[in-house]
Amino acid sequence: MKTIPVETTINGDSTEFLCQPDESLLDVLRDRLGMTGAKEGCGTGDCGACSVMLDGRLVCACLVLGVEAQGAEVETIEGMANGEELHPLQRVFVEEAALQCGVCTPGILVAAKALLEKNPDPTDTEVRYWLAGNLCRCTGYDKIIKAVQTAAAEMRSA
Incomplete structure (x- = not known):
């Protein structure tokens, strides 16, 4: 399967990655970008363990394709703290x-x-x-x- 290049902003930083067309945003965050804060609890959007913000909307990352992050702003738990200071x-x-x-x-x-x-x-x-x-x-x-x-x-x- 052909990988697709994606350019996005994650926690305020410009980010580029390659992903499969059917790969979830959760899998991209965890497996490709090493952002393991969001967890896979159910894989069906029922538990909220993988909640992230996508263009200001709260979404379950297991239900969003990685390619949908193209040009979007993603906020994860990793971006919540301000440097060493917790939110x-x-x-x-x-x-x-x-x-x-x-x-x-x-x-x-x-x-x-x-x-x-x-x-x-x-x-x-x-x-x-x-x-x-x-x-x-x-x-x-x-x-x-x-x-x-x-x-x-x-x-x-x-």
Whole structure:
């Protein structure tokens, strides 16, 4: 099968890669570009473990073809921290024990960041609704919701 060249921006950096026409963006990120933050939980877009932003939209990278990143802007969990400083969401998730095994965490963090960019003061119900596409088997969602709310409050006051 012929490989296709793709030029895109990932986490603010211009990036070029070759991929197969049927290769998912998740596989490109993990296998070709070494960005292993997004995880494959289900491969069908049901769990949200592979959530990334594509041109400002929250998507499951397992359902997007790598070639669809042509000319697009992709944001992954790897781009969330500012150098050595964690994003407030990342820091609060650690401080409030809102994570356990780490499979779902990157997708939840990307989704939560997308929510707070659209709505910096969400209610508990809005957070739960927004994160409904992200499944976690290890921890209760209450800690996750509380961590998002705490980070949102910190970000608003900063």
